[in-house]
Amino acid sequence: HPTFSLAGKKVLITAGPTQEPLDPVRFLSNHSSGKQGYAIAQAAKDMGAQVTLVCGPCALTDIPGVEMIHVQTAQEMFEAVKNTYEDANYIIMAAAVGDYRPEVVSNQKIKKADACMELRLIKNPDILAFVGRHKTHQILCGFAMETQDLEKNAHQKLIDKNCDLLIGNNLFVEGAGFQGDTNVVCLITKDSIDQLPKLTKSELGYKILKTMSKLEKEK
Ligand code: C5P
DSSP states (O other): OOOSOOTTOEEEEEESBOOEEEETTEEEOOOOOSHHHHHHHHHHHHTTOEEEEEEOSOSOOOOTTSEEEEOOSHHHHHHHHHHHSTTOSEEEEOOBOOSEEESOOOSSOOOOOSSOOOOOEEEOOOHHHHHHHHOSSOEEEEEEEESSOHHHHHHHHHHHTTOSEEEEEETTSTTOSSSSSEEOEEEEETTEEEEOOOEEHHHHHHHHHHHHHHHHHHO
């Protein structure tokens, strides 16, 4: 439950997967449910913030009182973030953005032909890294989903992407990850690592926002 107020603050959140189309009926995507990002948006709204949620395709219902921007691809998510990040106070990027997209998107359904087919992929923009390079006053939080060396990789990501806070997520820990209602994470800043117990995604939302407000005050 809200323990402090974010009244007067603007919070920008990305959530969900992206879908990278191949043709009119197919796409590349991932298992992200959007639940963690939505839970942060709900928490921020409950704390009185003005919230924008940029979300890829997911099965969750829009949150009343939150500005919802629905996108499909990483490039669309990038455009939405570029249009909104400048006057945000807190930015939390919880989306599972596709790293690559098909180089060519066919206008027609691709026919099956040979036993083997090649698909050429090109890199998508790294939205978090972009905001990290361009931020001024904003407090920036990223996620790192790792399957090994979580703390080391997450700390490196914090530095590489110029984040103030990184949420390290180990996919293989019970109660963590994509589809469930709980998460097991560690909070990493430039000089601290805080391993949290299993929390609901909502409790973690409050914890993240509280930590960001503390980091803002320390600045
Ligand atoms: O580099 P990696 O994908 O592991 O980083 C994860 C973090 O970066 C997440 O916060 C995710 O939302 C963000 N990200 C992004 N744009 C990408 C890839 C990742 O914003 N193209």
